Amino acid sequence: NAGVTQTPKFRILxxxxxxxxxxxxxxxxxxxxxxxxxxxxxxxxxxxxxxAGITDKGEVPxxxxxxxxxxxDFPLRLELAAPSQTSVYFCASSYSAGREDGYTFGxxxxxxxx
Amino acid sequence: GDSVTQMEGPVTLSEEAxxxxxxxxxATGYPSLFWYVQYPGEGxxxxxxxxxxxxxxxxxxxxxxxxxxxxxxxxxxxSVQVSDSAVYFCALSTGANSKLTFGKGITLSVRP
Numbered sequence: 001n002a003g004v005t006q007t008p009k010f011r012i013l014x015x016x017x018x019x020x021x022x023x024x025x026x027x028x029x030x031x032x033x034x035x036x037x038x039x040x041x042x043x044x045x046x047x048x049x050x051x052a053g054i055t056d057k058g059e060v061p062x063x064x065x066x067x068x069x070x071x072x073d074f075p076l077r078l079e080l081a082a083p084s085q086t087s088v089y090f091c092a093s094s095y096s097a098g099r100e101d102g103y104t105f106g107x108x109x110x111x112x113x114x
Numbered sequence: 115g116d117s118v119t120q121m122e123g124p125v126t127l128s129e130e131a132x133x134x135x136x137x138x139x140x141a142t143g144y145p146s147l148f149w150y151v152q153y154p155g156e157g158x159x160x161x162x163x164x165x166x167x168x169x170x171x172x173x174x175x176x177x178x179x180x181x182x183x184x185x186x187x188x189x190x191x192x193s194v195q196v197s198d199s200a201v202y203f204c205a206l207s208t209g210a211n212s213k214l215t216f217g218k219g220i221t222l223s224v225r226p
Contacts, residue, residue, distance in 0.1 A: 004157075033213070042203070042218035043158075058213070090157055098207045098214050100165065102148045105157035 002026050006091050006106035013081040013113045021076040021109050023091030031094045032074040033103065034058075034066065036087040043090070049074055050097075081113045116141045116215045118204050123220035127194055135189040135220055137178075137204035145206040147171075147180050147187040148214070152201040161189075161202070194224045 007022045025032065034046040045058030049068040063085060065077040074093075078085060088110050092103040121136040139145065146165040150158040162171030167182035178189045187204060204217040 040218070043216045045213060048213060092158075099146045102146075102150070102160045102163060102205070102207070103158075103214060105150075105159070107157045 004091055004093055004104050004106035006089075006109050008109060009107070010110050011112070013078075013111065015081060015083065015113060017081050018077070018079045019081070019111075021078070021089055021091075021111075023074045023076065023106060024072050025074075025091075025093040025104070026072065027093060027095070027104065028071060029093035029095050029104070030071070031097060032068065033092045033094075034064075034074070034076045035090045035092065036060065037090060037108075038087050046076065046089075078111075083113050085111065086113045087111060116145070116206060116208060118206055118215055118217035120202075120204050120217035120220050124223060125220060126223045126225065129196055129224055129226055130193045131224075133189070133191040133194045133198075133222070135202055135204075135222070137187045137189065137217060139185050139187065139204075139206050141185075141206055141208055141215075143208045144182075145208045147178070148205040148207070149176070149178055149187070149189050150203040150205060150216075152203065152219070154200070158203060194222075196224045196226055198222060199224045 004025045033048040035043040044060045047066040049055045091106040094103045117140045148163045149161040151161045152158045162173040164171040164180035170179045201219045203219045205214045
């Protein structure tokens with residue numbers, strides 16, 4: 001059982017480039033989330049989804065887009081990368097809203113924008 | 115809105131020392147409470163949880179008790195090991211908005 005898988009693990013982007021961070025889960029979880037983690041700042045929610053075809057903004061959605069065409073996949077798109085998007089990105093999933101069992105996290109993507 | 119406050123860090127302890135990491139919360143309704151651990155270079159892992167008042171969550175020698183009267187969920191371990199060096203996050207969920215609310219995390223370093 002792989003859990004939540006994120007690719008790539010590391011990436012360096014130039015300012016203005018775009019990329020997609022991939023996230024897939026094999027637990028048949030309805031809910032999926034994208035967070036960014038900056039040093040000393042904890043986790044900030046970017047976007048989340050409560051099921052296929054449904055997405056919503058979190059605290060810091062600007063500069064990002066998501067889609068949820070299947071239950072398994074929840075890719076995060078960065079358009080026109082900026083240095084402020086240098087961060088570690090985590091994808092997570094949960095069966096319900098997280099109240100009973102919390103979230104399962106992926107191992108993260110470390111992104112540097114130069 | 116919901117919020118989680120963790121004590122300021124970092125924390126440095128010697129091996130076999132007693133550990134307490136404070137966590138208090140503000141929430142509407144009756145939240146579930148969680149502690150997550152993040153080892154260097156890895157994602158967050160659920161360490162323990164409690165879903166109602168007076169519940170005690172425990173795992174790997176760590177414990178935390180859900181105290182509704184003091185709105186707290188402090189993490190404790192009687193004897194820390196070097197392998198416990200990590201970042202620890204307290205979190206809550208009310209389930210109403212489909213999201214966990216995290217504290218800022220605290221870095222624990224255990225020296226031999």
